[in-house]
Amino acid sequence: MTQMRLVVVGASGRMGRVLMRTISEAPDLLLVGAVDQPGSEFVGRDAGELAGLPANGLKISDDALTLFAAADGVIDFTVPAASVGYAAFAAQARIVHVIGTTGLSPEDDAKIAAAARHATIVKSGNMSLGVNLLAALVRRVARTLDEGFDIEVLEMHHNRKIDAPSGTALLLGEAAAQGRGVTLEENGVFSRHGYTGPRKAGDIGFATLRGGTVVGEHNVIFAGAGERIELGHRAEDRGIFARGALAAARWARGRKPGLYSMTDVLGLTDF
Numbered sequence: 634m635t636q637m638r639l640v641v642v643g644a645s646g647r648m649g650r651v652l653m654r655t656i657s658e659a660p661d662l663l664l665v666g667a668v669d670q671p672g673s674e675f676v677g678r679d680a681g682e683l684a685g686l687p688a689n690g691l692k693i694s695d696d697a698l699t700l701f702a703a704a705d706g707v708i709d710f711t712v713p714a715a716s717v718g719y720a721a722f723a724a725q726a727r728i729v730h731v732i733g734t735t736g737l738s739p740e741d742d743a744k745i746a747a748a749a750r751h752a753t754i755v756k757s758g759n760m761s762l763g764v765n766l767l768a769a770l771v772r773r774v775a776r777t778l779d780e781g782f783d784i785e786v787l788e789m790h791h792n793r794k795i796d797a798p799s800g801t802a803l804l805l806g807e808a809a810a811q812g813r814g815v816t817l818e819e820n821g822v823f824s825r826h827g828y829t830g831p832r833k834a835g836d837i838g839f840a841t842l843r844g845g846t847v848v849g850e851h852n853v854i855f856a857g858a859g860e861r862i863e864l865g866h867r868a869e870d871r872g873i874f875a876r877g878a879l880a881a882a883r884w885a886r887g888r889k890p891g892l893y894s895m896t897d898v899l900g901l902t903d904f
């Protein structure tokens with residue numbers, strides 16, 4: 634098969650740079666475009682140099698649609714409003730769109746689902762193999778344990794992160810809710826402060842820590858009477874997210890339009 638031609642949007646971001654480096658190491662992938670938002674100081678700069686590589690002659694562009702028209706896929710770790718716009722462009726170009734962006738609202742998700750009528754979209758709050766395997770384990774454990782075990786999701790990230798709780802924490806909370814046969818909308822508790830009263834049986838609690846340069850740490854705690862089960866994941870390097878996103882792009886190539894998750898990509902549906 635020919636090389637898959639990819640555009641990275643949010644190219645100057647923490648993930649954008651790692652993605653461009655990871656693509657340069659993959660013989661089956663070709664970086665054909667690198668995009669930042671109009672007005673960005675990085676537009677016009679060499680994409681290779683931005684990624685810490687030798688110059689590659691590819692200039693950072695703010696014209697996403699033109700680049701999408703000549704590509705097979707786009708890899709997107711940006712901000713919600715940008716990802717919604719890029720999904721519409723990907724639908725116009727009928728290409729693969731891998732979305733790692735977190736913090737999307739239900740309205741954003743509805744627009745992405747609409748774009749998936751024409752684009753092949755893979756979206757996940759965490760693209761790593763480890764976290765998606767963890768989610769499958771959480772679903773399984775939650776199915777076994779009853780409300781005698783309180784479920785709490787704890788996460789820590791670097792001090793530049795702008796959304797909370799993390800997309801991964803929500804993904805893990807959803808897995809716990811699914812396992813228990815309930816919904817996060819009804820059972821999720823996202824903040825506690827002041828005179829809260831005792832914990833309600835069946836709640837799925839979230840706690841958020843921010844500080845330093847932590848790439849991403851998640852723990853799901855099942856706290857019972859006299860014992861506690863803890864399942865966790867520590868991301869040590871953003872390369873795990875980039876490799877997962879590129880695996881998703883390869884998997885989605887040639888697949889019919891639709892909205893897919895990393896569970897589909899990794900074949901964990903029946904776990």
Ligand SMILES: NC(=O)C1=CN([C@@H]2O[C@H](COP(=O)(O)OP(=O)(O)OC[C@H]3O[C@@H](n4cnc5c(N)ncnc54)[C@H](OP(=O)(O)O)[C@@H]3O)[C@@H](O)[C@H]2O)C=CC1
Nearest residue numbers: 643646647648669670710711715733734735758759760874
């Ligand atoms: N699913 C997963 O596995 C992972 C998800 N993430 C998520 O990915 C997202 C990005 O994370 P991170 O790289 O750390 O964040 P950064 O802030 O470092 O990068 C985001 C980039 O997107 C750019 N951007 C903003 N708007 C646009 C636009 N309209 N077009 C193009 N680029 C735009 C920003 O540019 P500017 O600075 O000019 O605003 C910035 O360069 C977050 O939502 C994060 O939670 C992160 C890691 C893993």
Ligand SMILES: O=C(O)C1=N[C@H](C(=O)O)C[C@H](O)C1
Nearest residue numbers: 735758794799800801802849
């Ligand atoms: O913003 C980040 O950095 C990360 N975001 C994702 C999330 O919100 O879960 C994934 C990863 O944990 C890093």
